[in-house]
Amino acid sequence: MRIGRTVTLLLIILYSFSGRASNDFIVKLKASAKVNQLDAHFKAGGMFKVQEMLSGSLGLFLVRGHMLLDQKSALVLLKDDENLAYVQVDHKVSPRASDPLLARQWGLSSTYGVNAPQAWQYTTGGQTLDGNPVAVGIVDGGMDLAHEDLVGNVWTNQSEVAGNHIDDDGNGFVDDVNGWNAYDDNGEVPSHYHGTHVAGIVGAQGNNGKGVSGVNWNVGLIPVAGSSGQTSVVIKAYDYLLTLKKRFLATGGEQGALVVAINSSFGIDYAKCDQNDYPVWNDMFDTLGENGILSIAATINDDVNVDEDGDVPTACSSPYVVAVTNTTVDGVKYRRAGYGSTSIDLGAPGTSILSTVPGNNYGEATGTSMATPQVTGAVALAYSVLSSDQIITRPSETALLVKEALLGTVTPQEDLNGRTVSGGRLNLEKFISRLR
Template identity: 35%
Template sequence: MAQLVGIVWTLLVALSLVASQPSANKTPVVSYSTFSLVSDGAANDQPRVRALSSLPPRPAGAAGIHRIIVKLKHPHTEGLARAETISRALQASLSAETTVHTAETTVHHLNSLSMDVVDLPLGVDAAATCEAALLVSDEIDICEPDAVVATASGRRLRARAAQEPNRFVPDDPIFKEQWGMASIDMPEAWAFLSEQQQETASGADSVGKGTVVGVIDTGDYTHPDLKDAMWVNQGEIAGNGIDDDGNGFVDDIHGWAWCDGSENPHIGDGDPMDEGGHGTHCAGTIAATANNQEGIAGVAFGRTKIMALKFLCGPLGNGYTADSIHAINYAVAMGATLTSNSWGYLGFTAYRALEEAIRKAEEANMLFIAAAGNEYNDNDGPRKGYPASSELDSIISVGAATKEGEKAWFSNYGLESVDVFAPGTRIASTVPNGKYEKMQGTSMATPFVAGLAALLWSMDPAQSYRDIKHRILSTSEKMDSLEGLCVTGGQVNALKAVTCADCKWTPTELPMEEFAWHQWALLGGGAAVLFVGVLVTCYCLFSRKTI
């Protein structure tokens, strides 16, 4: 009997040990390896690649280390195999250099994207390395230097917003200053949903249910108006220092941080706490707990959770393209419904690696809500606001409107590249340490659309990202002040969006009577030139003169 008890006890212990380990069949979202970029210059030198269990600590002075983003034309599914191929290509690209770099190079393997982010040793130029690698290697499809991106917010404003009439008024004390909610008929939309579903509109009872919005920025998960609306990774045990769910991230309870302060921007951990307030402000507009007698109300009114994905750090809120790709990749792997992206850059070309990550998210049925930018720029021109202007179907590009329904002076615009406008000036929302402030920018407009998308998805989780996008664009409120400045010619309208029975978005074609006057002028001018040419030719023929 004693032997039987011992056997049973041994089996139980063994089973508990197995259960505590990450699943061997689950591929981590991110893994790491390392190799020496140039070892000793010997002929036929084989790359010495080894796997790492976690991201190694950064050496002193490595805060400004260069990184490149690499994707192979025929990527291996296994990270080490990709690292070997990348190592050969990079060694060949640097073979003409006299300097031998002996520092090990860390590779971040974005497994679900079959893409890799390579930390180059100090002194190695990222742009030159990519240019040479693409020339000497026929195995590399994408090689781009990591780029700095910034938040799409403007300066903060503290003046009170005018009160607006409401149909349903939550008991949150600062709600009366949220003019943007009335501007898009948000209270009417909440009342409609409450009547339709025959339930009490109590944010305190329903907060955190339904959809998940990946805020690729961050958020103060301890804020009284946000703490109950934060996404929680159910597969992870907080604070035990173990990657319980085997996704490659340790203690990622509310999300992940790919930076930790301005002095060491590439150090990541499971604490996506906000530093500057930008991300917390965006998160509050989306999902602040409504009707709880605390602060403000979020658009989604308790029907969504916030996944905090921090890659913007420091007082200016700067980050790197590679880390934005990490964040998108994480959101896909961990089941976010959509992402809110109040960041970007102004440039002449889009980063292909970033577009690849967004396309991967699109394949997973995710919307990518993006700020159009604050440079007073025509995004239809040669310089565009990316990633908002990327030509991917899953992107909704958002401009900022004023209380009067006009384009905010700073907002980017574009008849073809900006989809719709949303309130973006004097927006009251949450900031760290339990406080509230007003800010402005297309950063502030984007969460209105992200929150509305989450609310619409909560009505029917079976909808596709196209269904949600079509519903938002087709029900926008057209305004003379916004005509010609965006695809829809208007601002989002929550009431129309939630009540629309069959919403399909198709760009309106101008009828013949509205054919642009300058196009008629061109046609008329061309006809006149042709007519005069015929007359001159006939005259010359009959008068036997030459011209």
Template identity: 35%
Template structure:
């Protein structure tokens, strides 16, 4: 994610608040307590609603699950939110066990998930979002919500609450989801998962897939060319936990989302004037394209903290084919480093005609992740004899670069 280079520019701001809508979080953890948000308009533990917002003694946020001020209930109940909070904003360079993406940030804990299954209601999620908006309107510089949850059905009320957050200048970063009961990620362009799918209609929503250390899409991670914005590390992520271990590795798109939320916090600390749409556009346009993500998510790439802070598109890579499919009428090729309007598809070294460049597969660095050709049944039958493998290559005439061969067949 190029975080080390990003920290040479900024490590965040003690004035900027990220709301963690999740289970509770143990903000007394030694790596979190200096970055815990404290409501400046509330006197703790006096039994009064000092700021008149309808919540008594909401010092660090609110517990919507249990309907009280205690954002941390127990180690078993609030492990998830504590881990997420640490990835966003564990204190950096303090000699403790881990470092968050944003060293300097304030963490607001809003608990709406709980119980043995870590479940919660859409109604309480909406209440938590509205709490964030109200705090923003009261002068709290809360600019980011992290939502490492999903799986519910479409809710017009939830959509409207997230849209209202965007209108208030708040970026909503959410997990793409961990697939269904089979444990494998789903294409949520086809099988909707909310709130991640709201990224297709709300420009303040950034949905995040999980990748491993080799930039491969995690097997459990949802994906979607239109509905998942970007990818971030989500396998074996080391962060804060509320039990005697204090730190532990956990995997999930829930662990990927807070990496992006932390980067957004760095961006808004460095350039507060950015709108939610501008933030999302920069995240997409500066992501690092990878073959494993080609055409599977909006950006086809891994988030880059340094690129996002400097608003620098990723360098163009040499062409590489990662997937190809052939039907009776059509050839479709996915990969990285394809050039819009000039890349040539070659079949066993022979250029194929009628190449289509679909702008919806454009990548932020000026390349494309998908090429198609529909030369007709006769040409397809001739160039792709049934059951016989052929070698595909992509040639970029403007650079003289040719991809490695990729074998495919029509069956």
């Protein structure tokens, strides 16, 4: 008797309700019952609360259980209530993309994929919580801007007029309507197989009834041609994206673009980034990071320890670099993919990855080049659950916070333990959930 009185008093003092979806229930009121009677009945018992009417025609209501009441016990109590015709849990419903080739994208949803469908119940990307469009830089050989599954996500510089040979927005780049060509110093982005494939992994339009889905259903893809040849060209490509982001920060989002990540699926094999021969790389990555841009980089396509043998950019020590290796459909590191306990941050699916290729086509490719845009896409998706105020006022801190969450939520993988910083592969669901 004393125990019962104590519990009752405790329930009265702690009268609050859990926000967990698992403690919400859909109930149908019997025709003979009245909703005000049900509400009074629940309040008297102290265990349930009517949240809202879902359908007057069907007599359906959303009811929330007390935070101290587990789901199983709550169901028993509700099913015994004489006022109710039936009760069911308010189950979560995940978005189901209509893209016809989604079933072949093992990296998104298979046992050893990134758990994308589970993450999409929180967000499918596109913009920050308060409506600023999120953008990603794709530094590569180019991109098919007219591809049916990319065209809706290609970034557009609204302040630039196409083809008038004038720098309308004064950003230093003439006619940069959809990106930039750092090879030729103009706004004519060439079509390119590798770059188109990479872009589709990051952000092929999701749920549009065409082809595949990217990690983001919606995101601003900014193609910058400039990934091969000389380091000087790569630096110009990075600088274009840096310029866009600095203008965004300086104008409170009125100009430029909210570039949150740059995908770099290229590099210099066996190069020692932190030696005196390569100072420009860390300098650029640090500056990008100080402006809130994470540099997501693909490691070497060879089974070597880049901590010892070197690689640019994945062995660069800038804290704003996220270095990625390649994992397979069997949940192991691909046999020809670099590793390093201090240099390589995590793994991601990069073997037999289906994505967009030029000419409204789709094809598979394998390599760290395919693993890296999975992570680039994940970072972009993460920014869609953050506020612009945080991003604008604390850009570098926010970038490092996102990186910390990324590495702290991986799925452990045995052969990556001791061979990567995190010891695991990308888990998109846990990553997004951590930041919400």
